[in-house]
Amino acid sequence: MIRLLIVDDHDLVRTGLRNILDAVPDIQVVGEASSGEDALLLVRQHALDVILMDVGLPGLSGMETTERILKSYPQVKVIILTAFSEPPLPARLLDIGASGYLTKACSARELVVAVKSVNRGERYIGSEIAQQLALSLLPGTPQSPFQDLTARELEVMMMLTQGMKMPAVAEVLNVSPKTVATYKYRIYDKVGVNSEVELLHLALRHKLVKPDS
Numbered sequence: 001m002i003r004l005l006i007v008d009d010h011d012l013v014r015t016g017l018r019n020i021l022d023a024v025p026d027i028q029v030v031g032e033a034s035s036g037e038d039a040l041l042l043v044r045q046h047a048l049d050v051i052l053m054d055v056g057l058p059g060l061s062g063m064e065t066t067e068r069i070l071k072s073y074p075q076v077k078v079i080i081l082t083a084f085s086e087p088p089l090p091a092r093l094l095d096i097g098a099s100g101y102l103t104k105a106c107s108a109r110e111l112v113v114a115v116k117s118v119n120r121g122e123r124y125i126g127s128e129i130a131q132q133l134a135l136s137l138l139p140g141t142p143q144s145p146f147q148d149l150t151a152r153e154l155e156v157m158m159m160l161t162q163g164m165k166m167p168a169v170a171e172v173l174n175v176s177p178k179t180v181a182t183y184k185y186r187i188y189d190k191v192g193v194n195s196e197v198e199l200l201h202l203a204l205r206h207k208l209v210k211p212d213s
Contacts, residue, residue: 002027002028003028003030005032007032007036008081009054009056018032020111027112027115031045031046036061040065043073049119051077052079055084059172060172063092063154078097079100079101080098080101081106087144087146090129099122100114100123101126114126146191146206152183155173157203159172166180187199
């Protein structure tokens with residue numbers, strides 16, 4: 001039996017995923033979380049095999065949540081299931097240890113195949129994501145202005161574009177506000193912006209944040 005946790009901040013999405021997975025005899029949904037903080041609590045309470053993880057969570061993002069879970073529970077397999085498919089997000093999340101990456105446009109059948117594949121120790125990347133990753137490696141392919149951001153810089157960028165203030169980001173990441181400020185201005189320098197408004201507009205253009213962030 002594959003013991004699975006769903007992490008998504010939308011009730012409707014979690015209900016839909018549970019309905020799909022509850023119909024599979026060898027998959028048991030043992031819990032749901034609407035935030036990264038709740039996910040960390042549930043991981044400590046349950047013996048899990050697979051986690052379906054959204055990226056755009058409020059507060060602690062899916063990227064940071066994934067990194068923390070895999071650091072403490074490396075045996076758990078995390079599948080990123082999100083609306084965000086633009087570079088460099090897939091590559092960064094796979095780099096920090098995610099076992100799979102799907103968009104929410106995937107079919108119910110592909111979702112189940114992905115869960116069973118990563119549970120066997122395989123990696124599963126949706127065809128759309130695989131194509132983007134392959135294209136990004138071709139010479140002459142235009143690169144995202146966010147391509148050179150580290151995983152932590154990308155994490156800070158996503159929090160700032162959600163409207164979080166630097167002290168709140170510092171608290172979530174357990175670092176000092178001064179460290180967050182250093183990340184912020186390093187991000188500005190790398191992507192070529194001068195303010196959080198410009199950063200938000202650039203992230204929206206490259207589909208790295210939700211339009212209502």
